[in-house]
Amino acid sequence: RKEVEQDPGPFNVPEGATVAFNCTYSNSASQSFFWYRQDCRKEPKLLMSVYSSGNEDGRFTAQLNRASQYISLLIRDSKLSDSATYLCVVTGLNTGGFKTIFGAGTRLFVKA
Amino acid sequence: ETGVTQTPRHLVMGMTNKKSLKCEQHLGHNAMYWYKQSAKKPLELMFVYSLEERVENNSVPSRFSPECPNSSHLFLHLHTLQPEDSALYLCASSQDRASAKNIQYFGAGTRLSVL
Numbered sequence: 001r002k003e004v005e006q007d008p009g010p011f012n013v014p015e016g017a018t019v020a021f022n023c024t025y026s027n028s029a030s031q032s033f034f035w036y037r038q039d040c041r042k043e044p045k046l047l048m049s050v051y052s053s054g055n056e057d058g059r060f061t062a063q064l065n066r067a068s069q070y071i072s073l074l075i076r077d078s079k080l081s082d083s084a085t086y087l088c089v090v091t092g093l094n095t096g097g098f099k100t101i102f103g104a105g106t107r108l109f110v111k112a
Numbered sequence: 113e114t115g116v117t118q119t120p121r122h123l124v125m126g127m128t129n130k131k132s133l134k135c136e137q138h139l140g141h142n143a144m145y146w147y148k149q150s151a152k153k154p155l156e157l158m159f160v161y162s163l164e165e166r167v168e169n170n171s172v173p174s175r176f177s178p179e180c181p182n183s184s185h186l187f188l189h190l191h192t193l194q195p196e197d198s199a200l201y202l203c204a205s206s207q208d209r210a211s212a213k214n215i216q217y218f219g220a221g222t223r224l225s226v227l
Contacts, residue, residue: 034215043202043218044155087155091214097168098210104154 001026003101004090010107017078021106023088024070031092033064033071038085038105047073047086078110115139118203118219125193126227133188133222135203143209144186145216146178147202155202161186162209193226200224 006023013019025033033050048055050062050071061074071090075082088103115138125131137144146158160168161180175197177189186203200223204216 032214041200041223043220045218046215049215100157100206100214100216102155 002104003027003094004088004103006086006088006103006106008104008106010109012109012111013078015078015080015110015112017110018074018076019078019108020075021073021086021088021108022070023072023090023103024068025088025090025101026069027090027092027094028069029093030069030090032090033062034089034091035060035062035071035073036087036089036102038087040084044087044102075108078108080110080112083108083110116203116205116217116219118201118222120222121220122223122225124225124227125190127193127195129193130189130191132190133201133203133224135186135188135219137184137186137203137205137217137219139205139207139217141205141207141217142183143206143214144180144183145204145206146186146188147204148199149202149221150199158188160209167209190224193224195226198224198226 035047036044037047038044050064054063059076063072085105085107087105091100117136119134143162148156158172159178164180179187200221202221203219206214206216
């Protein structure tokens with residue numbers, strides 16, 4: 001089982017749609033969680049951190065479910081500019097020490 | 113501008129060449145990383161440096177040789193590469209390696225083609 005798993009997609013949605021991505025992680029000792037965004041042929045950039053209580057940043061909402069070991073990202077009112085790959089990132093103590101693990105990413109295409 | 117600068121942005125090299133990738137961070141961070149990203153594959157962590165010491169080496173072939181002369185600079189020396197080494201090589205830095213709130217900031221990457 002992969003340490004961090006994401007649905008690779010692609011998700012094809014119209015502008016204005018609401019779309020949700022899930023990510024599961026295998027290490028119950030994981031401590032911090034993030035969503036990064038990577039545009040085509042560009043570097044990953046931090047989108048938002050994910051807190052236990054859930055957090056919102058404009059049209060983006062992130063949730064953490066420690067019991068089920070998954071995090072989610074909800075995008076409301078999708079824009080064309082939201083088209084990108086969304087990477088789930090999990091950090092914490094693992095075999096071999098502290099690790100930051102990136103998921104393979106979920107591709108989103110928002111169409112007019 | 114993320115504060116992490118990589119050069120060159122593009123590199124084409126033959127299998128017998130020797131070249132180096134350079135990364136510089138202006139964020140005052142203590143940890144630096146090299147990642148490889150091949151087409152349609154996830155990020156692969158190659159090396160981690162913390163306070164200029166290599167703390168992680170993920171079974172990377174010896175044709176890749178990292179160097180960290182100080183906390184702001186990181187190099188990846190390349191020699192006798194194979195065509196399958198063609199990929200985007202990303203450098204990243206973070207405040208500390210083992211912080212639970214470790215946020216990594218990436219450079220724009222070097223797109224490498226090995227002929």
